Amino acid sequence: MVESIERVDAVVIGSGFGGSVVAHRLAEGGRSVVLMERGRSYPPGAFARTPTEFGENFWSPGDELYGLFETWSFRGLEGVVSSGLGGGSLIYANVLLRKDPEWFVHDSPLPGGGYENWPISRDDLEPHYDRVEAMLDATPYPYRDTPKTEAFEMAARAAGHDTLRPPLAVTFADADGAVGPFLPVAPKPYGNLHGRARFTCSQCGECDIGCNYGAKNSLDHTYLSAAAHHGADLRTLHEVRGVRPVDDEWEVRYRVHRPGEGPPAEGAIRAQRVVLGAGTFGSTYLLLRNRASLRGLSPALGTRFCGNGDLIGFLMGAKEQIDKVARARRIAGSRGPVITSAIRVGDRVDGDGSTGRGYYVQEAGYPGFLNWLLETxxxxxxxxxxxxxxxxxxxxxxxxxxxxxxxxxxxxxxxxSSLSTSSLPVLGMGRDVPDGVMYLDRGRLAVDWTTATSLEYFGAMRTTMSEFARSLGARFVDNPLWLAKRVITVHPLGGAPMGRNEFEGVVDPWGEVWGHPGLSVVDGSAMPGPVGPNPSLTIAAFADRAADRMLESWPRQRRRRRPATGKEPHMDATTPEPEEPPIGPAPGASGAPGASPTSVAFTEQMKGFFVLGEGDPRSAAADARVRDERMMFELTITAPDIDAFVEGDSHEGVATGYLESDALGGRQQVERGWFNLFVGSARDDERLMKYRLWLTTDAGTPVTFVGFKEVRDDPGFDLWEDTTTLFVQVLDGHVPPPAEVSDTGLLDPTDPAVLGAGVLRIAPLDFAEQLTTFRTTGPGGAEAMARFGSLFLGRLWSTYGRLAKEEA
Structure with a gap:
């Protein structure tokens, strides 16, 4: 029996625009809440500024890096996200724009099949937009003399566009309404979790690398401080690894990073509700890794990925005519917040004669110290x-x-310094095509997305940016990655999209996972397509709406999990395992009294295809091959006592090693394993080679891998096929071996305990390598090897020898 597990009403995973909002709302509603954030806390003054600090400011715990930025590289794009208390709000550009009403599209066809469908409307989110804007103190940029803002708006007008100043989550004025830099920010009624003074915007252009003055109304200063005020427990450096249902609760497995102190500590906590707010990459990754524990997840998992149409360009070397002489135009891109002004380009769904897919273009500032790099x-x-x-x-x-x-x-x-003074980055975002797919590749997150289906959209945006450049007497320069038709996104969306039913989406219109009451997704991964403008406000409004539903429906009973089999109860962290049957004979059971037994061992590697949700190995493998769902294992098979192994009827050995399957969340170590060589079966002309492995997923779900090879006297000499083909199932729970050794161990394909199935094989080269791995320990090694070989070859000969003679 394990120690008692901590229990709360809700566990929120991630502290971005989804998780922070829900944590606050649930805590405010009287629920006990634990929020887990894998990154650190960043009070004002803690953000990196020196080269040394920036060199360590990346998130990669395996490399002992616990910094703010995490960068991803996928097919077609690069992604930049953050790890820290406050999530993406720590590095975003403060813009709070509402999704355009017409852009909540329905049945919008996608290349390759399917549709983009938004099961919610602007009207559904309207009151929640209001609530979030009020909490984040959204206000347009108030200054009228900022050169980059004036230059952008002049260029926009010259190109025929109306400009707008979007609401920003930035404090520009003090408590008396006086606008100016470095003025004290009035404290909120709920206080501030950092306990440090904040000051109004200094216009330093450092919003995207963390505001050291506290002028940004980021989530740590707002929603998270309010959540803590209402009793929420905010835990940093807590990285969640697994989620699974246990009886009427949810269990969350996590690790606590301890930089400089040693390896992470492991922990578990249970709750009535679990809310995923770890971002598009984080939440989708968790769901993909925990599919074996979350049975029946929608086939839409991993779909509808996009980068919200993100594209960056540069207006370089702007000029203006003064006394008929071309001089550098002073833009001063490092003065002011990152974004102060924007334009909107219409979409064909607007119904006003616009064509193509719509987008926004915004001017982008940057930190002042980058001017030195630009000039150097x-x-x-x-x-x-x-x-x-x-x-x-x-x-x-x-x-x-x-x-x-x-x-x-x-x-x-x-x-x-004319180049830095006269240059300006510009940001585009909008309705690109959400046809990307997210999946696991050897346990790592992978994304297949390409600009190819959105080239018309990106082409129109680049044309607009080029028009701005001409208006400013500048030259338009693409992001260098565009030469390879790649983009950088800071707004990844999709992966666990909302839908009208479990086939169209992973979550319902309120963020709850279809078929899994009490489990919700409230971040960008729930978006079924591009938001269009900066998505932060829409994600927060969606989360606020989801929180309303959670509070209205609390408490709620979940369905109990079915037992692992008809006989064996499902084992969880509070259920003691049954006494394990012994593997092999006790030491000294054969040979001279007290003598050490001689063992024989070899290493075997098999690879193939496996898929969840199907029970018949052959049909499952065919389906898995189409979906490229793979499985492999590397096992060391040991006969602890060769005498007992050869003389017994079960020919039982021990299997150790690992199994790797993306469907099961990546690589899992074998906790206990059985192997039987050439035992009898229900047929007289058949022998079985059997495998049984106990494993536990990252979520803490115990599973059993069972498989068999059948060596049969079929018409035709198919020795290779028989001895190198393994039919497998993965079962729910740690299921002991059957009483009858002739039982294959596989269950009826329709049995609810069967999580998935497939077929593994040994490639010829792997088999040749396997033959070199045989080894013995103990006395009489050569004799022991001969006895093992005699058993192996003798069984094969008894099965195939007669048929071989007849064919000869």
């Missing part, structure tokens, strides 16, 4: 100026004048 990048020009000035200074020192004031000379070396 012009190394040839800098070196040339420096050389000329150095020669001039030497000449002056050698002259009779001997001038000592070199200020003007140094000013010439630095130059006018």
């Amino acid at each position: 990048a012009q190394l040839r020009s800098v070196v040339s100026r420096s050389t000329r000035v150095a020669l001039t200074m030497i000449a002056k020192r050698l002259s009779l004048a001997g001038e000592s004031n070199i200020s003007a000379d140094l000013a010439h070396v630095l130059g006018r």
Whole structure:
């Protein structure tokens, strides 16, 4: 019996725009809430600024990095997300735009089949938009003299576009309404979890790398502080690994990172509700890894991925005519928040004559210190100026004048910094095609998405950006990745999309996972397509709506899980395992009294196809091959006592090693394993090679891998096929071996205890390598190997020898 497990009303996983909102609402509603965030807390002043700090500011615990940024590289795109208390709000550009009413599309066809469907409308979200905007103190950018804003709006008007100043989650004014930089921010009634002073926006352009002044109304300063005020337990450096239902509760398995102190600690907690808010990559990854524990997940899992149409471009070297002379236009992209102004380009669904897929373009600021990098990048020009000035200074020192004031000379070396002053990044986002697919590849998250189906959309956006460049006398420069038709997204969406039913979506219109009451997804992964504008506000409003439903329906009874088999109860963390049957004979059971037995072992690797939700190995393998769902194992098979192994009827050995299957969440170590060589079956002309492995998924769900090879006297000489083909099932729970050794161990394909099935095989080269792995321990190794070989070959000969003679 294990120790008692902590229990709460709700566990929220992730602290972004979905998780933070729900944690606050549930805590405010009187529920006990534990929020788990894998990253650190970042109070004002804690964000990286030096090169050394930035070098360590990435999230990769396996490399002992526990920083803010996590970067992903997939087919067709790069992704940038964050790890920290406050999630994406720590590095987003503060924009709070509502999704356009017309862009909640229905039955919008997608390349390759299927449709983009939004089961909710703008009207459904309207009151929640209001509530979130009020909580985040959304306000348009108030300054009228910011060069980059003026330049962008001038270029937009010249290109025929109306501009808008979107609401920003930034504090620009003090408690008295005075607008200005570095003014004290009035504390909120719910306090601030960091306990540090905050100041109004300094216009430093550092929003995307963390605001060190506390001017951003990020989630840690708002929703999370309010959640803590109402009693929510916010736990940082807690990374969730598994989720599973246990009786009428949900169990969450997690690890606690301890940087500099040693390996992570493991833990478990149970709740009536579990809310996934770990972001598109995080939540989808968790669901994919825990499919074996979450039976019956929608086939839509992993679909409808997109990057919300993200594209970055650059307007370089803007110029203006002054007294008929072209001079660098002062844009000063590093002054102001990252985004202050935007335009909207219409969509064919708007019904106003617009064509194509709609999008937004926004000007983008950047931190002031990047100006130095931009200017230093012009190394040839800098070196040339420096050389000329150095020669001039030497000449002056050698002259009779001997001038000592070199200020003007140094000013010439630095130059006018025209490139950084006259350049501006621009950001685009909108309705790209949500036809990407997310899946696991050897336990790692993978995404198949391409710009190919959205080239018309991206082409139109690049044309708009080029028009802006011409209006400013600048040249338009693509993101270098665009040369390979790749994009960078900071707004990944989809993977667990909402839908009108369990076939169309993973979650319902309120974020609850179809078929799994009490489990919800409230982040960007639940979006069934692109939001269009910056998605943060829509995700938060969706989460707020989901929280309403949770509170209205609490408490709620879940269906109990079915037993693992008709005879064996499902085992969970509080159920003691039955006494395990012994494997092999006790030491000294054969040979001279007290003598050490001689063992024989070999290593075997098999690979094939396996899929959840089907019970017949052959048909399951065919389906898995189409879906590219793979499985493999590497086992060391040991006969602990060769005498007992050869003489007994069960020819039972021990199997150790690992099994790897994305359907089961990646690589799992074998906790206990059985192997039987050439035992009898229900047919006289058949012998069985049997495998049984106990494993436990990351969610804590015990499962049993069972498989058999059948060696049969069929018409035709199919020795290779028989001895290298393994028919397998994975069963719910740790199921002991059957009483009859002739039982294959596989259940009826329709038995509810069968989680999935497939077929594994040994490739010829792997079989040849397997033959080199045989080894013995103990006395009489050569004799032991001969006895094992005699059993192996003898059984094969008894089955195939007669048929071989007849064919000869």
